[in-house]
Amino acid sequence: MYDYTDFDEAFVRTRVAQFRGQVARRLDGSLSEDEFRPLRLMNGVYLQLHAYMLRVAIPYGTLSARQMRALADIADRWDRGYGHFTTRQNIQFNWPKLVDIPDILGALADVGMHAIQTSGNTIRNVTADHFAGAAADEIEDPRPVAELIRQWSTDHPEFQFLPRKFKIAITGSPSDRAVTRAHDIGLRMLRQGGAPGFEVLVGGGLGRTPILGQVIRPFLPKADLLPYLEAIVAAYNLAGRRDNKYKARLKITVFESGLKAFGEAVEAEFARTRAAFSGVDQQLLAEIEAAFARPALPARDANAYHAARAADAAFRAFAAQNVAAHRVAGYGIVTVSLKAHGETPGDATSAQMRVLADLAETFSAGELRISHEQNVILPHVALADLPALHRALAAAGLATANAGLLSDIIACPGMDYCALATARSIPVAQEIATHFKALELEEEIGQIKIKISGCINACGHHHVGHIGILGLDRAGVENYQITLGGDAAERAAIGDKTGPGFAYDEIVPAIERILRAYLAVRLGRDESFIETFRRLGAAPFKAALYHEGARDAA
Amino acid sequence: MSRGSAAKVVTGNDLRAGDVVYLAASGAWVRALHEAELIEDVAIADLRLLEAMARGGEVVGVYLADVRRGPNGPEPVHFREAFRARGPSNYRHGKQEAAHV
Incomplete structure (x- = not known):
């Protein structure tokens, strides 16, 4: 991994000292809010609904175990014991006090991190493939x-x-x-x-x-x-x-x-x-x-992995869903889901961050990644170590085997936190996840990307969700518009609006109608939602959304 | 935002801590919406807002929010103000935690 040079270190320390002075001048009245706002934004400090918010860059999504522990310490010392990983490979702290932020930036500088250019009209944090340096299909890191x-x-x-x-x-x-x-x-x-x-x-x-x-x-x-x-x-x-x-x-x-x-x-x-x-x-x-030389990954015998797959259904599901092909035989890339059913997408407690840091050191050459899909990646895990890793993740509530499934939802903070939001996102994601878990339909539905934004700024990437949900304010009431057919991957596409939106208490049933229509018209379990959509277009889903809804209402 | 409500409160965020504050009749900044001064006269509301904007060393982003008169004081009209007055819906953080509601 890249470590700060003396130049980087001095630069970041200087910025922290400058910001400390700027905060002091704001508090003693030397700077007005209009003068201070661009200075705080240059350092990732927003004012949100309930508090300030600090957005910290995780350049190209790469974190060391030491950095992850520092984030946990910041969450405990100056925030509410958790952090929110975002679609731009940043971490956001939702509750810092302005007076504490210079100290937080100092703690970040201690581990080679900063919040510079995470806001403002500048070049923002550069994002990268979260499997970088490990993916089997990679040309170069x-x-x-x-x-x-x-x-x-x-x-x-x-x-x-x-x-x-x-x-x-x-x-x-x-x-x-x-x-x-x-x-x-x-x-x-x-x-x-x-x-x-x-x-x-x-x-x-x-x-x-x-x-x-x-x-x-x-x-x-x-x-x-x-x-x-x-x-x-x-x-x-x-x-x-x-x-x-x-x-x-x-x-x-x-x-x-x-x-x-x-x-x-x-x-x-x-x-x-x-x-x-x-x-x-x-x-x-x-x-x-x-500095990015690949870690040494010695050849390992995968017998323990195959034995666990044969013996343990929970492990089998985890290995099938959350482990991707590694460039080195005998290794895998593990997605640790931050989407446990009913939890807030992208949130990790300080305790979970510390567990992930420990596990990265024990099992993944000390490396972690943050994905734009708001999950944590352990990029270099020997298959032989996967059963032990899975047990440790399960003990920390981090073994949800849902990567790429319906409950692996991207959701922006929405109106629960964001000053720009027009509706909530988080509870919609939570309810979709728990609803389909209760129906036991998630595995049957298979691979699908649901993405939710709480306003048109689209931090939740709803346009490129196979199913996108956009929360709006319609005459003082939350209303959710659905788009279908978006794609974030190689066949990138912007989804199309289905028609009129749905009220907060109608949106989960609306998603269920779309997915039941999919189950009815797909050619088989091998045809994913997006493949069915590409074959048939929006018509069967719109029919299920609106005609059946009209009958229910009648 | 609803335009139907005539009643207003002055609200913003505390400069140091960032939490939501409301202007009370005493001129103090209070943390609970129901303790805020409910202002029904538009001219007085505008005056209070101007006075509040001059207190930039205490608060940030002050504005007039629509409210309705409730049995215990002002109540939110729009759901955004309801969230500001209570806290987020995914954790019992913010004001709902302090109030043990």
């Missing part, structure tokens, strides 16, 4: 490049006041686990003539105007990445709209000017930036790559 982008974008003097926030996602695998087409820039690693490079996508994003990113460069040599990114952001910085917040994202710039014209502007900038880059970025990258 994308995290060294993500770290290079983090260093380049942090405090980049030209990009501190962009027209709007700017999000970059990167994957090193053909499988897209990083939702690259829903980012301002998506980077997908490819090989051309044996050399690695990137397919570069621009202009994607969800929010009030969901648009999928388009390919601006089918293949960019790896060495050209930073000058090319700098060219894109520079072109956007000039052309992006500053007159209207809702039209200020890159996706609108690309949409309004057209990909061709925007591409020409990028190429013009690229001629300049490429000449200006001296190659020092490639020296830095080589150093970063050395």
Whole structure:
């Protein structure tokens, strides 16, 4: 893993000291709220419904055991004993006091973490495939490049006041686990003539105007990445709209000017930036790559794993659902679900964080990942150790075998916490999970992605859910709109609205009608919900949603 | 937001702690909605809001929230204000914890 250099350490410490001074000046009246707000946002401090909220970056989703323990300590000392992992590979603390936040930032700096550029109109935390460095289908680990982008974008003097926030996602695998087409820039690693490079996508994003990113460069040599990114952001910085917040994202710039014209502007900038880059970025990258050397994973005998699979049904379910193929034979990638039925998606208690840190050290080369799907990943687990790991997870309430199933729901904080929300998300996710568990239908329904947002800003990625749920305020009452057919992976798609929305107490029955229709029309258990949707379209689901509903009401 | 309600309270968040506060008739910031001053005169509500906005060393993001008169004092009209007055629905954190409700 990457460890802070002296430069990183000094930079982060300086920012903590600056913020401590800014808070002191706010409290003694030297700074007004209007003056202070942009300063706190630069350091990830929001004011939400009930309290301040601190958003901490987990760059490319990678955490060490030591960092996870520090997050647990922060949760206990300054918050309410838990943290919320988000769809952008951040962790949010929901209850910090402003007066404590400089100390919290100091505790983060102690373990090489920060909250810089987790808000504001800057390049945000760079997100990556949560299986990076472990996935069986990976071309190269994308995290060294993500770290290079983090260093380049942090405090980049030209990009501190962009027209709007700017999000970059990167994957090193053909499988897209990083939702690259829903980012301002998506980077997908490819090989051309044996050399690695990137397919570069621009202009994607969800929010009030969901648009999928388009390919601006089918293949960019790896060495050209930073000058090319700098060219894109520079072109956007000039052309992006500053007159209207809702039209200020890159996706609108690309949409309004057209990909061709925007591409020409990028190429013009690229001629300049490429000449200006001296190659020092490639020296830095080589150093970063050395820090990401793969952990030694000795050959292990998997007999214990096969014996446990044969003997223990709960273990069998866990191994089948939550363990993905590793690049090294005899190893697996374990998804630890933070979606126990009835719990808040993405929340982990401080006790759970400590258990995960211990288990990472014992079983996963000390490494943890946070997925955009709000789960924790143990990336390097020997199959031989899986039975022991499973027992330890079960004891901590962390062995829910639902990765990729119906209850593995993405949900934003919604109106339970967020000042922007128009309706609640969390209780809808909780009720869907417990309802289908009670019906014992989850396993029968199989692979499906349900994603819930509590407002049109779409932090819950509802547009790319196979079933998306959007909570709105309709005349002072919570109302939930359903979209169908979205996809976050390689076949990225924006879901279509089904029709009129549903009241809070109608939304779970509405989801049940959709899923019962799926069970009735699918070709068999091998045809997943999204495959059935692609074959038949929305018609059978809309019929179940509205016609049957009308009959019930009559 | 509902436009039907004439009654208002002044509300915002405490600068230091961030929790939801309401303006009482005494001029103090109180933690419970039912202890807030219920203001029915629009002109007085606007005046109270201006006074509150001048107290930026104590509170952040003050605004007028719609309320209705209840038996124990102001009650929320919109569900957003109901959450602010109570706390989140997934944990008994926030005001509901302090009040042991």
